Amino acid sequence: MFKTLHPNIRIRIYTSFLGRVIGSMIFPFMAIYFTNKINATVAGVLLLIHVVVQFISGLYGGYLADLLGRKRMMVTGEWIRVIGVVGLILVNSPWFVSPWITFLMMLIIGISSGLVNPAAEAMLIDVSTKETRAFMYSINYWAVNMSMMIGMIVGGWLYKDYFFELLLSLLVMSFVVLWMTVALIHETYVVQKTTKKEYGFSPLMKSYQTVIKDFPFVLFTLGGIMILALEFQRNNFIAVRLEDEITSRVWSFWGGMNLNIDGVKLLSLLTVENTLIIVLFTAVASKWIKGRAEQSIMYMGFILFGSGYAIMAFSNSIPTLFLAIVVLSIGELLYVPTRQSILADIVDDSKRGAYMAFNGFVFQVGKMLGALGIIVGEVIGGIGMGVAYMVLVLMGIMFSRIGILKYSNQKESSLFLETAKAK
Known part of the structure; x- marks a missing residue:
């Protein structure tokens, strides 16, 4: 069935997979990089600024994708990424x-992602149908997890001693992705011929005005932000904590094999465990969820997801940390498909592009809160962060629930008015 997808979809999945494999060897460890080179507080501030810049560039990226075309923005963003990676190599030689x-x-690399990702998401919507979209996103979700698993395995073992070589690999892969985007991706959006193209802040906000006024959708999005903020703690506060508190030690396994594990390697192993569970059990979880109450399963997933991260916020017991990953992975398997399904119901189909672009901000704001976790964690410590994670879960449930209820009320009111007019 994969071969029946539009060529653009297949190429985008390939390029996303290749880019993430190398990127996952480097970028998840940048919180540790800045903490070691400067300090934890400054590292949190820098990462927060990085996410804000990527957030703003993503706003413009989505707007410009409709103004100038999908492929043009993707190619521009990939060129900018190459420039940023070259710079990284020069200053980490x-x-x-x-x-x-x-x-x-x-x-610079964050700006490139802000330009590429909204255009790529819009392109995927352009060339997919209602029948193929679920399969397309399932394949993409699997590919993302697989690429991150491979990247984290390699990065966890090579990051400390071979950072420069990893950056060189990233440059090579960036050129490969750029070439594939230029040569193999076809434009899917016919740019509207207008007498004047406006690039300012005012026309940008007008393009998102309808979405922002949809209060149920905004509330549901806020709920998603609370939950995604937990996921981005792993590469921020939790990564820094494990690197600082887990001392290097040799673990013996069956067959006389010895393995030296420190905080960074442990983080990569935990990420691999999480990804393996997702990759192996996504189909099983989807089959179990089918036909059951989606909201209840989503909230259960939120609680399990948050509980696993709360344990990771303070525990230094390696068996406990691996058990926490099992708990949060089950939560992820439960909430991701149910939330996507509920989201599809809430979104206005006639404006799906704008809605999905706005929903993409969940990841950017989640990253901001993730970076902020380093700063807050320095003040309140691991146990305090564990409590804070569960507060985020409760807020995620509250916002999501209110958003769904308001959407249901609006839908019932619309149906009542339509019925009254028909009579």
């Missing part, structure tokens, strides 16, 4: 290292 210029290059 054996001859010269600068964490501040590294941060500047990270901003």
Whole structure:
């Protein structure tokens, strides 16, 4: 069935997979990089700024994709990414290292992602149908998890000693992705011929005005932000905590094999465990969920997801951490498909592109809260962060529930009015 998908979809899945494999060897460990090079508080501030910049560029990326075309923005973004990676290599070479210029290059790469991702998402919607969309997103979800698993395995073992070589690999892959985007992706959007193209902030906000006024959708989105904020703690506060508190030790396994594990390697192993569970049991979970009450399963997933991260916020017991991953992975398997299904019902089909672009901000704001976790964690500690994670879960349930109820009330009112007019 994969071969029946539009060529653009297949190429985008390939390029996303290749880019994430190498990117996952590097970017999940940048919180540790800046903490070691500067300090934890500054690292949190820098990562927060990075996410804000990517958030703003994503706003413009979605707007410009409708104004100038999907492929044009994707190609522009990939060129900018190449420039940013070249800069990273120059300031992290054996001859010269600068964490501040590294941060500047990270901003450039963040801008490139803000330009590429909304255009790519819009392109996927352009060339997919209602019948193929679920399969397309399932394949993409699987590919994302698989690429991150491979990247985290390699990165966890090579990041500390071979950071420069990993950056060189990232540059090679960036050129490959750029070439595939230029040569193999076809434009899917016919740009409207207008007498004047407006690039300012005012026309940008007008393009999202309808979405922002949809109060039930905004509330449901806020609920998603609370939950996604937990996921981004793993590569921020939790990563820094494990690197700082887990001392390097040798673990012996069956057959006389010894393995030296430190905080960074442990983080990669935990991520691999999470990804393996997702990859292996997504189909099983989807089959079990089918026909059951989606809201109840989603809320149960939220609670399990948050509970697993709450344990990871303070525990230094390796068996407990691996058990926490099992708990949060089950939660993820339960909430991801049910939330997507409920989201599809809430979204206005006639304006799906704008709605899905706005929903993409869930990830950016979640990243902001993830970066903020490093700063807050320095003040309240691991147990405090565990409590904070469960507060986020409760807020996620509350916002989602209110949004769904308001949407249901609006839908019932609309049906009542339509029935009254028909009579």
